[in-house]
């Protein structure tokens with residue numbers, strides 16, 4: 001769908017200060033048909049990347065390339081892109097319906113198509129009841145829903161969503177995720193930023209991860225987890241029995257239970273001890289870090 | 301440049317401004333104007349139809365300029381600051397189409413104001429037995445085009461400074477543009493060759509707003525060379541286009557943070 005080629009962005013903060021590097025030679029390629037999570041902590045550079053992608057700001061160096069499948073020129077490409085901004089910014093004096101009409105007309109849709117698609121998505125996103133109100137009177141979550149409707153009204157191939165789930169109630173988050181999954185199964189590509197990893201894990205197979213403006217991973221989520229599995233095991237047992245194995249590795253007390261983490265090479269030694277002392281095992285499993293663990297460990 | 305896109309943007313810009321309280325203001329100013337015309341023509345000596353025309357055209361020129369300056373200063377600035385511009389530019393719309401559309405939308409409001417106040421004015425003029433003169437229409441047209449030019453000037457400044465400075469700069473340009481030709485005929489300037497050169501140079505750079513002010517001809521001479529009228533028409537359109545192009549260049553190269 002698009003690729004970043006060594007994209008860097010520097011912001012001049014003060015005249016005499018050294019420019020701040022928000023993105024540092026970020027390169028990745030986003031193939032079509034998937035949901036791709038764009039991850040990173042606050043200030044990692046996600047929104048900056050999206051603004052460059054959409055041409056709102058220019059990269060200091062590097063460039064963006066769009067897949068020819070999206071279109072030959074800017075106009076065709078942007079017709080195939082739907083965008084939901086980070087914070088819902090809106091025209092306070094327009095009604096929801098007027099706003100949808102506005103966006104539909106800018107995409108050269110016919111009145112009929114605008115009505116059909118607009119009503120369909122407004123209903124799916126449960127905002128149809130408020131379409132005749134001025135946007136001034138919309139709540140944050142309502143604006144978010146309307147923003148999603150307007151991103152979808154022209155039936156784009158590629159959706160770029162900047163933190164689509166923030167500001168929504170739990171039900172709304174679920175509805176948005178369901179719609180994202182549905183769109184993906186229809187062959188749309190979704191690129192969405194978030195820092196809530198569990199949200200990403202729920203819908204996404206692919207991720208792009210930034211840390212302080214640098215790319216730390218791009219690709220399959222499972223590769224990331226697989227690549228990072230340790231060859232350690234953890235054994236959980238009743239803490240009253242901890243005395244019996246304390247020489248075998250590092251022990252962590254966790255209330256009634258205690259947790260012993262040991263390398264694979266010690267596996268048989270630990271098991272021997274366990275059977276010799278007749279220890280009651282709560283659980284024994286391979287240590288697999290969560291995505292969250294990995295992302296916060298990955299750049300260190 | 302796809303004009304259809306610009307017109308769509310113009311349409312919704314118009315709707316948005318129209319729905320913000322401005323229409324109430326325009327109607328209120330129409331009523332104030334009506335009262336003003338009535339009072340002045342009732343309680344003064346001289347020709348009441350002339351006075352109605354004088355007050356009406358003066359009021360029209362003042363209000364369109366005020367709308368042009370204050371709405372022009374925030375027209376793009378608000379879009380940039382509240383980032384609503386992102387919602388539009390993420391569609392198949394170029395920055396130039398966006399700019400032209402915004403200008404069209406506000407020009408529509410200026411036109412609406414011009415038409416409404418002109419109707420009020422001519423009604424009063426006829427009420428006091430005024431006689432139609434095509435210069436009245438010319439004067440109204442000039443006032444409208446002049447306000448569009450002012451809108452484009454303030455828009456340009458709003459792109460390179462903040463709203464307050466944009467308003468101050470534009471008013472300064474208007475005042476000096478209005479006075480500059482007068483300055484050339486001042487004895488002090490005339491007797492000083494260097495000063496004449498400087499003032500002449502400035503008068504080429506900033507538009508001469510006194511050209512558009514043909515109210516006195518409308519009121520007293522009631523005729524004006526048609527070459528002059530067409531000339532000033534071309535003059536204001538040329539200056540407007542220059543400011544439009546420069547603003548387009550500025551907006552196109554700007555980082556929209």
Ligand SMILES: Nc1ncnc2c1ncn2[C@@H]1O[C@H](COP(=O)(O)OP(=O)(O)OP(=O)(O)O)[C@@H](O)[C@H]1O
Pocket residue numbers: 011012013020022040041042043044045046047048049086195557
């Ligand atoms: N116009 C600007 N001028 C100066 N610095 C900027 C500008 N825009 C962004 N930055 C800086 O660039 C860095 C990245 O910001 P960005 O908004 O891209 O982060 P983000 O990953 O979207 O964060 P969040 O998760 O909080 O939305 C931040 O340190 C921010 O302060």
Ligand SMILES: [Mg+2]
Pocket residue numbers: 046047048086162
């Ligand atoms: Mg962000």
